[in-house]
Amino acid sequence: MAYSSKVIDHYENPRNVGSLPKDDPNVGTGLVGAPECGDVMKLQVKINPGTGVIDDAKFKTFGCGSAIASSSLATEWLKGKTVDEALAIKNTDIVTELSLPPVKIHCSVLAEDAIKAAISDYRKKHQSTTTSKSAEEKAQPSA
Amino acid sequence: MAIKLPIYMDYHATTPADPRVVEAMMPYFTEHFGNAASRNHPFGWEAEEAVDKARKQVADLIGANAKEIVFTSGATESDNLAIKGVAEMYREKGNHIITAVTEHKAVIDTCKRLEKGGYRVTYLPVQKDGLIDLDELRAAITDKTILITIMTANNEIGVIQPITRIGVIAKERGVLFHTDAVQAAGKVPFNVNDLKVDMASISAHKMYGPKGVGALYVRRRNPRVLLAAIIDGGGHERGMRSGTLNVTGIVGFGKAAELCMQEMASESERLRKLRDRLNERLHKGLDEIYINGSMEHRLPHNLNISFAYVEGESLLMGINEVAVSSGSACTSASLEPSYVLKALGAGDDLAHSSIRFGLGRFSTEEEVDYVAEKLTQVVTRLREMSPLYELAKEGVDLSTMQWEVH
């Protein structure tokens, strides 16, 4: 299988590898995939509760090069985005950016799932406080 | 000395033709191009003579009589001919075939097709070390069993089955015994009489000969094995395999067999040392790596290792100047990970983390050292980005975690 130069770049120089403290109330953690399927992605976001903006994002991935590249790219895109902007990221955007072939599309799906899982984890922690909508509205003036 | 990249360490997939083999073949493309079946002129006679010589060379390698060698297009065809040929010829006697789950696809898929045609097939499981259990084999034999087909050495994990003992059991019960000896012949001693096999498949390109030529050994005495042909035509190869003989390929096959016979003892010793060196270096540099299959009953030039917490395809990407293969294939991409490794029961996650190393005639110590060092680096780097490694280091038992399997 030939990899696109962007996949190779992310594989060789992955952005934002690492972990954030998962018990931090402002950190959302998504863990998707399964070892027996050959892919597990952990993606974490640290969200500013005041602005609803993602201040930091980290990942760790067990999976093929395209899965590593998809999650690396996702963390790059997430930083600085609001929660709603982050939720608007589609796997197809990742496919296009990394020129993934059809058999690798699900690697990008996994990255999208990981983003959604991380944000939903964050929201669960903040259930009683704010919704993302109001967080985004609050974010407007300060942006 | 600068090392030449890329490094080939996938000798189970195929081998380069030995230059001496190529040299032997050359005249048969041009000068001696005759059809071995042409009886009326010297062109045909020369070709026939060359084929006879090669037939003897191949037979000698496996302790057979030249008359027991049927040339084919390769071991896939040999496996098909042995299994389908017996199935059809002995249909009146029975319809049951015994094989194992770790066989090559050429055997498994042939058996599957026969099942559609009303045959019954038992696929024996293997134990953790990759070996079949002889008691299970004995128990599987019925009065309808016409064939046992069990490979000599496995192409992924290099595990060598107890062929002699299987041969004895087959004989006792009056069942024919075929073995796919592709990975063993020419590499380790393989003698059809010592091993009591009735049919054996071999392939030239796995033993430094050309691609597209192989043979099926078919016993002529004690018992005399009869096969229904699967390719009909001019009645070549005593009616068992019609088609103009691939004279150049056969000449190369013969030469390759002769060289293997001469060099087997020293070559296998040399490769065993290299293989053990690779294994030791990897174990020195990395923890939590697991050898798949028995180390005791194994080809000397094979190593198959799972690097826990690291996925095989990403590992191959990191060592892209080294040609090896992985048992990983993402299930989400609807490819199954190696069925051979799954059969060992080690867990699919370890199948996804596996690399097969196949050493061969042109492998060097420098190459082994390079590969060991490079792999150590890449595995270490990938583990740092593996969520599984992180969880394991935190003391989480991965097997008890709830995964959302898609």
Ligand SMILES: Cc1ncc(COP(=O)(O)O)c(C=O)c1O
């Ligand atoms: C064990 C085994 N059997 C059969 C084959 C098929 O051989 P051939 O490539 O000659 O058809 C192979 C090679 O892939 C093999 O490893």
Ligand code: FES
């Ligand atoms: S994660 Fe399945 S092929 Fe990439």
